[in-house]
Each structure stands twice: as C-alpha cells, then as structure tokens.
Amino acid sequence: MGTRQRLITTASELLTEEGVGAVTLRGIAKAAGVSHGAPLRHFSGRAELLSAVATQGFTELLDRRKRLPGGSPRERLTAACHSYVDFALQKPAMFELMFRRDLIDPDEPALAAVSSAVFDEFAVLVAAAGDQGGTDPRLVAASLWAALHGLAQLWLWGGLAGASFAPSPESALAVTLDAYLG
C-alpha cells in the first residue's frame, strides 16, 4: 500500500479511536511511521488529507444505503433515514469531520461529488415514496434530511435532553418520521 493510502487509512483509524481533536498532521505522520513532513508530499495540506478521509465517510454512507433491504418505496425511505442516524451514532467522529468546514475543503472535487450524490439519491427515495402534495420532492428531501441531520447532531452534542427529560434517539426519530410520513 502506497504512503498516500496508508496516511488516509491511519488518519481514519486515529479519527475513530481518538476523536476529531486528535487527527493532527504530525500525529498521523507519526502513527503511519513517516516523518512529520512526509504528508505534504502527497497532500497540499491538512485540509486535503482530511477531505480524503471525509470522502471515504460519505462513500460509506452511500454504500450503506445501497445495501438496504428492498421493500415498498416508503419502507426503503424509512430504512434510509434510520441508516443515516445510525451511521452518525456509530461513527460520531467521522460524522463530525464530514461537516467541519474548518477542517476539510468542501470544494474538493471528489468530496463534493460524493456528498451531493448522498443528497441526490436521498431525493430519489423521497420522490419514489409518494406524492408530496405538489411540493418539489427535492425540497421535501432537503427538509427531511435536515431533520435527520439535526437529530444526530443534537444527540451527539448531548442536547436532546432538557433538565428532566432524556429521550432516546430512536424515539425522537420515530416522531420525526411520523411527522413527515405519518
């Protein structure tokens, strides 16, 4: 495996094991067994390396969706929604990195391509799930995606709970899906 790929893999492992705050260029280099300057031979800077990692994250998100069990369009949509939230809860550090503008470069071509593919495929699922009462399915998809995204984000933040109330992410997701599809 070439050094470039090893750096991406090492960074990805470091990310899931130590969290977003630990993915430093020098730390990745050390973990990969190269000098601290080596990564700059393969990436223009930290943002480009982390963008490659985030691209893998979006790709996995897309893959999970493709492996979903078939069924009615509506079932497929709810499965996709669960899949999104599950991904965020199972890989919180990766999920955080994927939306950290200060760490990655959203204009990186590969990243931009796969992240908009995530949205586009989701919009297809929404469109297939039924009539939206005249509103553009892509608009509904954007709104629903945002709802899922916020759910995952607030849960990871620890903020879904009020003073004396701590819902599970599953129950909150059920309410969300009920609002949109019920």
Place this chain on the structure above:
Amino acid sequence: MGTRQRLITTASELLTEEGVGAVTLRGIAKAAGVSHGAPLRHFSGRAELLSAVATQGFTELLDRRKRLPGGSPRERLTAACHSYVDFALQKPAMFELMFRRDLIDPDEPALAAVSSAVFDEFAVLVAAAGDQGGTDPRLVAASLWAALHGLAQLWLWGGLAGASFAPSPESALAVTLDAYLG
C-alpha cells in the same frame, strides 16, 4: 467595565467579525489591550472564556423568543421556529460556537442552565400549540428542534443544495413546519 467583561465582549465582537477560527486567546487579549497571559487571571482557560461567550449567545436566543409577538399558541410556535433559524443565519459564528463541544465546556453551570432553558421553553410552546396525539410534547419538541437545528446547520454548511437544486432556507423551513404543524 472590568477586564473580565471586556474580554467577553471583545471575544464576542471578534467572533462575529472574524469567525470561529479567529477567536484565539492571544488574539482576544491583544484586541482587548492586555497581555497574552491576562485572560488566565479571569478564566481557567480558553474553554471557560468561550463558554461565557456561548452563554451570552444562548441568552440572546432566549431573549429573542420572549420578545416575540403574541397570538395563537400555534402562531407563537411558528414564530419561535423562525426565530431560531433566523438567529443561526444572522449570527452564524456565534451559532457554530454554541454547539462546538471542543471549544466550550457544556458542563459550565451558567451555560448548561441557559441552554436547557432554551429547550424547556420551547417544549412549553410545543405543548401549548395543541395535542400531539398522545406523544409526550417534550419528545415532539426535541424532534422539531432538531429539525430546525439541522436546517440551520446544513444551510450554513452549504449542503442543502444538491447538484442542480438550491432551495432557500425559508422554503425548506416552510416544508418542515408544514410536516410538523400542517
């Protein structure tokens, strides 16, 4: 105005003018006209200073809600929803800081108090807006809040748009409110 308060104010200004990446302890000190070590006389570290700034952010969020025009419970709820998204779009850097676990300390008492007050008051609005079909209003509140939060976050991220589709935040918000209240 004491130095402590000046540091918070300066940090807040620096935040809105230069963005989250620019709020460095040394930069704040310089902008406030004190030495780089002075802030540590008033705060245990960067996290405590930024937590104070974020606390002001949550407080303003709460204030905006209290100044909302009266009306039917449902009108008041939709106004509160708009207020949340408007705040995020008008003060993006503050909004980002408020949810950046790595920069602030969510267990800071003042911060924890005001942030859960934000949720609690929102839950009251949801409960007043009508029957939720037997589900706990706080659970609906959590789900709706997450939807608003995700909307703001994804919009600021620049990701609400697919390849050839760019909805306005207002239109997406309208769809969200329609799903929950329509």
Place this chain on the structure above:
DNA sequence: AACACGAAGTAGACAGCGTCTACAAAAGTT
C-alpha cells in the same frame, strides 16, 4: 502610618501545531 497580603497584569518559557525550505535518497527516463 507602616506593613502585609491577595488579586491582577506582565513577560518569558515550553511543547505542540501547520507549513515552508533545503537537502538526501530513490526511482524512472532518455
């Protein structure tokens, strides 16, 4: 009035970070 003492501010140091540059080694190309 003299003193002591704690709070507040300063300046310097340290390790860690991202990035740049100069240099060495290795791999390909002609």
Place this chain on the structure above:
DNA sequence: AACTTTTGTAGACGCTGTCTACTTCGTGTT
C-alpha cells in the same frame, strides 16, 4: 550511464494554549 522527477527527512518559523516567576496595586489590619 547521466539526468530528472518523485519521495522522504530534518530543521526552522510563527502561531497556539498554558505554566511560572516577577511586578504592581489596591485594601485591610495593626
């Protein structure tokens, strides 16, 4: 075989947060 491009290393620079020693200053006690 000679030359060029790629890949890796080591050191430096300026930045960061934080720690420590030192100074300054206001206040309260004796």
